[in-house]
Amino acid sequence: MSEIAKIKLGQNGPLVSELGLGCMRMSSIWGGPTPDEAESIATIHQALDNGINFLNTGDFYGAGHNEMLIGKAIKGRRNDAFISVKFGAIFHNGQWIGMDLRPVAIKNFVNYSLTRLGIDTIDLYQPSRMDGSVPIEDIIGTIAGLVEEGKVRHIGVSEITAEQLRTANSIYPISALEIGYSLSDRQIEKDVLPAADELGIAVVAFANTAEGLLTGDLQAPLPAQDYRNHFSRFQGDNLIHNLTKVEVLKQMAKSKGCTPTQLSIAWVKNQGNNIMPLVSMSRRSRLPENIAAMKITFTPEEMNILNTTFARGAIKGGTYLQR
Numbered sequence: 001m002s003e004i005a006k007i008k009l010g011q012n013g014p015l016v017s018e019l020g021l022g023c024m025r026m027s028s029i030w031g032g033p034t035p036d037e038a039e040s041i042a043t044i045h046q047a048l049d050n051g052i053n054f055l056n057t058g059d060f061y062g063a064g065h066n067e068m069l070i071g072k073a074i075k076g077r078r079n080d081a082f083i084s085v086k087f088g089a090i091f092h093n094g095q096w097i098g099m100d101l102r103p104v105a106i107k108n109f110v111n112y113s114l115t116r117l118g119i120d121t122i123d124l125y126q127p128s129r130m131d132g133s134v135p136i137e138d139i140i141g142t143i144a145g146l147v148e149e150g151k152v153r154h155i156g157v158s159e160i161t162a163e164q165l166r167t168a169n170s171i172y173p174i175s176a177l178e179i180g181y182s183l184s185d186r187q188i189e190k191d192v193l194p195a196a197d198e199l200g201i202a203v204v205a206f207a208n209t210a211e212g213l214l215t216g217d218l219q220a221p222l223p224a225q226d227y228r229n230h231f232s233r234f235q236g237d238n239l240i241h242n243l244t245k246v247e248v249l250k251q252m253a254k255s256k257g258c259t260p261t262q263l264s265i266a267w268v269k270n271q272g273n274n275i276m277p278l279v280s281m282s283r284r285s286r287l288p289e290n291i292a293a294m295k296i297t298f299t300p301e302e303m304n305i306l307n308t309t310f311a312r313g314a315i316k317g318g319t320y321l322q323r
Contacts (some may be wrong), residue, residue, distance in 0.1 A: 003051035004291060007276060009082075009124070010175035011200030013154055016082050018269065019294055020054035020204055021047045022280035026069055027062025028094075034062065035282045037069060043284045044073035048080045050291060056178070056204070056278055058086035058128060059113050067116035075118060084124040084204070085113050086158055086178070101127055101134040103142040110151055124176060126156030130164055140171040147172075156204075162195035169199050176202045178278070183249070183267055183310040184210035184233075184242075185319075190312075197274060206278040208268045209261055211319055213242060216250045216260035233317030241316050248309045258296060262289055266296035267306060 006015040026040035044055065055074075057066045067085070074081045087109040088099050113122060125146065127139055146152040157168050158178040168174050177196050181188055185207065196203050209215050211228055220239045228234040233242060246260065253263045268277045279290050298306075 004294060006051075007202065007273065009154065009202045010173070012173070013175040013202065014082065014123075016054045016276070017052045018276055019052055019290065020056055020084075020276050020278035021052050022206060022278045023055055023057045023066055023070060023282075024061050025280045025282045027066040034065065039284065040069055040282050041073045043281055043287065044070065045077075046284050046287055047281075048074075048077060050287065052287075052291075053080060053082045054084060054204075054276065054278075055081050056084045056086075056206075058089065059109055059116075060087075060089045060091050060128075063091065064112070064116050067113055071116055071118040078119060082123045083117060083119065084126070084156065084176075084178075085117075085122050086126055086128040087113070088127045088129070099129070099131045099133060101130065101139050103134075103138055106139070106142045107146070110146055114151060121150060122152050124154045124156045125152040126158050126176070126178065129159035130157075136164060136167045137171055140168050140174075144172040162191040165192065165195050165199070165201070169201065174199070174201050176204050178204040178206065180207040181205035181268055181271075181275075182208050182210045182214060183264060183306060184213055184315045186310070186312045193272070197272065201274070203272070203275045204278050205268050205275055206280070208265045208277050208279060210264075210315075213315075214246060214249060214260055214264040216246055216253070218243060218246075228319075231317065231319040233315065233319050235317065238317035245309055245314060248305065252302060252305065256296065256302075258293070259289065262293035262296060265290060265293040266298070267303075269294060270298060270303070 004017045004019050007018045009016045026035055028034045055070055057070055059067060088101050090097050090100050125143055143152060143155050154175040155172055156176040157174055179188055220243060222229055222234055232238055249260045249263060253260045265277045
């Protein structure tokens with residue numbers, strides 16, 4: 001594998017890898033089993049060896065397990081890693097129960113994260129979303145105070161609107177916006193992406209394969225126990241319709257000698273120089289294909305085919321990414 005290229009995180013931000021490593025799936029998700037920890041740590045090490053320094057986590061991933069795992073992985077390699085942490089979501093017994101964005105809670109959360117990660121400063125700190133329970137001024141102002149204290153280097157935001165993004169950036173320079181983006185989820189193109197571009201804010205784009213829809217591996221109907229059955233996008237005629245769109249992606253991937261997943265990641269990367277695909281991995285075997293995806297280019301005709309096939313509204317039904 002060749003070392004990954006770098007992009008600037010925001011107007012005056014640091015250089016980070018153009019591909020981010022999402023670490024969420026290295027911990028138990030929704031009460032499921034915890035992946036093999038040794039393999040997860042080896043995956044982080046191999047990512048760092050190949051220049052993927054952007055490691056994304058949340059203090060609520062596995063109730064702190066994810067941060068402790070990353071802490072083990074980066075021990076002795078702190079300078080190789082750029083640590084992005086989300087906070088604010090509250091879970092109990094594997095169930096989401098709400099948000100806590102009060103200033104006193106943020107000051108508490110950051111100390112626990114620093115301890116679990118075994119570091120002195122978090123590189124990028126961000127609320128996982130904003131639910132209106134606390135004024136944006138109080139949230140961003142509190143994190144700005146943590147920057148002054150030396151506990152945080154840069155401020156990010158996640159899953160917010162263009163208006164909220166502008167407000168947050170007016171309080172303190174925002175380096176990155178983490179948000180769902182894929183061929184199947186293009187709502188942010190209307191106003192969020194233009195706002196980020198105008199403000200010079202990098203976009204950390206997760207869910208590039210839209211919960212697996214764009215991998216080309218799904219068949220209708222899904223197994224009864226599959227969690228995606230809860231989303232209308234994966235139900236009945238919606239799924240059948242959506243998989244016909246994916247056939248176009250599969251055919252193009254075959255002609256280009258890559259996989260639909262690689263093509264989906266490459267499409268996200270090619271939407272702008274300020275956009276970083278954030279790909280969740282828990283196995284080293286995934287790294288070569290995802291790194292290779294960053295080298296894929298498109299002809300104008302290929303891009304037109306994809307943008308036409310997957311125009312906004314072309315995919316029926318929704319997921320939690322709908323906004």
